[in-house]
Amino acid sequence: MNPENPLDNVRIVLSHPSHPGNxxxxxxxxxxxxxxxxxxxxxxxxxDREADVLASKAVDVLTQARVCTxxxxxxxxxxxxxxxxxxxxxLSHAVYSPSKAAxxxxxxxxxxxxxxxxxxxxxxxxxxxxxxCQMLVRIPANPDYSALNLAAAxxxxxxxxxxxxxxxxxxxxxxxxxxxxxxxxxxxxxxNVLVGTGFLNPEQPKRLMERLRRLFSRTRLEKDEVDLxxxxxxxxxx
Amino acid sequence: MNPENPLDNVRIVLSHPSHPGNxxxxxxxxxxxxxxxxxxxxxxxxxDREADVLASKAVDVLTQARVCTxxxxxxxxxxxxxxxxxxxxxLSHAVYSPSKAAxxxxxxxxxxxxxxxxxxxxxxxxxxxxxxCQMLVRIPANPDYSALNLAAAxxxxxxxxxxxxxxxxxxxxxxxxxxxxxxxxxxxxxxNVLVGTGFLNPEQPKRLMERLRRLFSRTRLEKDEVDLxxxxxxxxxx
Numbered sequence: 001m002n003p004e005n006p007l008d009n010v011r012i013v014l015s016h017p018s019h020p021g022n023x024x025x026x027x028x029x030x031x032x033x034x035x036x037x038x039x040x041x042x043x044x045x046x047x048d049r050e051a052d053v054l055a056s057k058a059v060d061v062l063t064q065a066r067v068c069t070x071x072x073x074x075x076x077x078x079x080x081x082x083x084x085x086x087x088x089x090x091l092s093h094a095v096y097s098p099s100k101a102a103x104x105x106x107x108x109x110x111x112x113x114x115x116x117x118x119x120x121x122x123x124x125x126x127x128x129x130x131x132x133c134q135m136l137v138r139i140p141a142n143p144d145y146s147a148l149n150l151a152a153a154x155x156x157x158x159x160x161x162x163x164x165x166x167x168x169x170x171x172x173x174x175x176x177x178x179x180x181x182x183x184x185x186x187x188x189x190x191x192n193v194l195v196g197t198g199f200l201n202p203e204q205p206k207r208l209m210e211r212l213r214r215l216f217s218r219t220r221l222e223k224d225e226v227d228l229x230x231x232x233x234x235x236x237x238x
Numbered sequence: 239m240n241p242e243n244p245l246d247n248v249r250i251v252l253s254h255p256s257h258p259g260n261x262x263x264x265x266x267x268x269x270x271x272x273x274x275x276x277x278x279x280x281x282x283x284x285x286d287r288e289a290d291v292l293a294s295k296a297v298d299v300l301t302q303a304r305v306c307t308x309x310x311x312x313x314x315x316x317x318x319x320x321x322x323x324x325x326x327x328x329l330s331h332a333v334y335s336p337s338k339a340a341x342x343x344x345x346x347x348x349x350x351x352x353x354x355x356x357x358x359x360x361x362x363x364x365x366x367x368x369x370x371c372q373m374l375v376r377i378p379a380n381p382d383y384s385a386l387n388l389a390a391a392x393x394x395x396x397x398x399x400x401x402x403x404x405x406x407x408x409x410x411x412x413x414x415x416x417x418x419x420x421x422x423x424x425x426x427x428x429x430n431v432l433v434g435t436g437f438l439n440p441e442q443p444k445r446l447m448e449r450l451r452r453l454f455s456r457t458r459l460e461k462d463e464v465d466l467x468x469x470x471x472x473x474x475x476x
Contacts, residue, residue, distance in 0.1 A: 029390055034380040057383055099401075140400050142272040145295055152267055152393040155386070159394050162378050163337075199473035211466060218457040225453050228446075235437035236474050 007034045007165060009109035012154060013074045013081075015041040015129060016120035024054030024062065025151030026118075031058035033158035034165070038065040039074045039115075054151075071129050072180075074115070079177035080108045080220060081115040083125050083133035084153055086146045094136070094218050101137040102160035106168060108177060108220075116157055121150050131210055132180075134217040175222045186226050187213060189233050196238030245272045245403060247347035250392060251312045251319075253279040253367060254358035262292030262300065263389030264356075269296035271396035272403070276303040277312045277353075292389075309355070309367050317350040318343060321363055321371035322391055324384045332374070339375040340398035354395055359388050416464045424464050425451060427471050434476030 012030055017023050023046060027038055038061050040046055046067060055062050068074045075081050082101050096104070105114045117133055119125035130136060139148060139156055148156070178186075191209055194200035200208050221229075250268055255261050261284060265276055276299050278284055284305060293300050306312045313319050320339050334342070343352045355371055357363035368374060377386060377394055386394070416424075429447055432438035438446050457463075 025387060025390070028387055031383050032379050032386045032390075054387075056387070057385070139397070140404050141270050142400075145269050147295065148270045148393070149263060149266055149292075149294070149389075151387075152263070152270075152390060155390040155393055156397050159377070159397075162380075166378055194470065194473075197470075197473045197475070199470050208466075211463070215457060215459070215463050215466075219453055220456070221453070225449070228449060228453075232432065232435075232437050235432075235435040237435070237476075 005034070005165075006106050006109035007161060008036060009111075009113050010035055010105060010161060011037045011039050011074070011078065011113060011115040012158070013039045013041060013071070013115050013117045014043070014120075014150070014154075015071060015074075015117060015125060016044070017150065018044045018121050019150075020045045020048035020051040021054045022121065022150040023048070023065075024051035024056075024058075026154040027051070027055040027061035027065070028058040029151055029155035030158050031061050033155075033162040035158050035161065036061055036064065038062070040065055040067050041071055041074050042069055043067065071117070071132055074117075075132060075180045077113050078115045078180050079112040080105060080135070081117055081133040081180070082135040082137050083117045083130045084119070084137050084139070084157065085125060085130065086138065086141065086148070087124065094214075095138050096135050098137055098139055098157055098160040099163070101135055102157065102164040103168075104135070104220075106161060106164040112177060112179075118150060118153060127210070131213045131217075132184075134220060175224070178221045178223045178226045182223065182226050183216075183221055186221070186230055189230055193233045193236055193238065197236065243272070244344050244347035245399060246274060247349075247351050248273055248343060248399060249275045249277050249312070249316065249351060249353040250396070251277045251279065251309070251353050251355045252281070252358075252388070252392075253309060253312075253355060253363060254281070255388065256282045256359050257388075258283045258286035258289040259292045260359065260388040261286070261303075262289035262294075262296075264392040265289070265293040265299035265303070266296040267389055267393035268396050269299050271393075271400040273396050273399065274299055274302065275351075276300070278303055278305045279309055279312050280307055281305065309370055313353055313355075313370060315351050316353045318346045318373070319353040319355055319371040320373040320375050321355045321368045322357070322375050322377070322395065323363060323368065324376065324379065324386070325362065333376050334373050336375055336377055336395055336398040337401070339373055340395065340402040342373070344399060344402040356388060356391060413460045413462075416459045416461045420461065420464050421454075421459055424459075424468055427468055431471045431474055431476065435474065
């Protein structure tokens, strides 16, 4: 981690990419904008010659890419993750523009790793994957045909991150953000307590946890706040 | 030409593209952002199956593409043309950012055709071609590797044009925000419950409510979410 360049702290996570050409083109898109940390979740083909060809002079990004088997593994250690989605979703997180999301991600990346998560070419990201992220990003597009190519979407987001970098004044955050693991443990704790109090019926959960995740995702919880919330949960008799 | 959509008045001109895949991917990039007018100057291969495949659902843009033998022909009828260039040039035009250039082009496109001109994959645009254009645009990039793929550069510029288009139209939020009164009632409810569970000692409140207010303030709570949170508070035995 190089604190001099927050882009080094931004992971590009591709979940289940099917075309190796898109992996290579994404690596090139990243490097042209100054990013280098590529994480692949269960790629269909990797390494692959087609990926190397499309990466052009960004083969080093492919060589250093990390391959994972789950999104949890890919997000481990991050303090903030943004999911890309073209679909409109009910009950979704607040939706950020690429520019707004890039600004927030870059600010956090001055301290700790963050991630941008892209789904596979055919089906995108599942709701289950999206609720693991704290932000949802939608690239403005033609309502009649909004399906950007995967590497093209990576290019747009990396471009916005570069703009955010060039426009940024280095700032210090006063507070330490909670990690992915700490936030997931809070949700598990909360769920257990809600089942204990009878508010949440495990037989009929009615998307309750999803709604609560959506609410708290917007806050980007701090370490101290997670401790505080868990203290409250511990004080509740069940 | 549809005066209701100035993007119809923006030509994407590719000069001497060598890879048909890039022509197809450019067509897709254009259509996802709402552009449709593609002009090819002496393409090496066109039409081509590879272009059709990469265009995905934007084959109509390829079908309607105009093929020319010179940049003069491609720019005929335009009132403004912007050339893309990654290289630094002596004695060049003033250099515009993608965002600034998109704003100017779109404004002109409300009246008359304008063009964005991209060079071929290997050598880009010649100085002779650039001086046919009125503006020079440089996409901010990594100084160590600034060579965006051709279709990726088209994607970035078309994205900026779409932003320029959408920024002129105000939009409404999808969710209803909770009112000041509703939020204050939630805090009072929360405080009572925390006193009831023993977590909050009214003799020594230790800024607990202040910290919780700070946390929830960042979310801009919605009406439904306040109802949900108060439902949870009601379920807690004290």
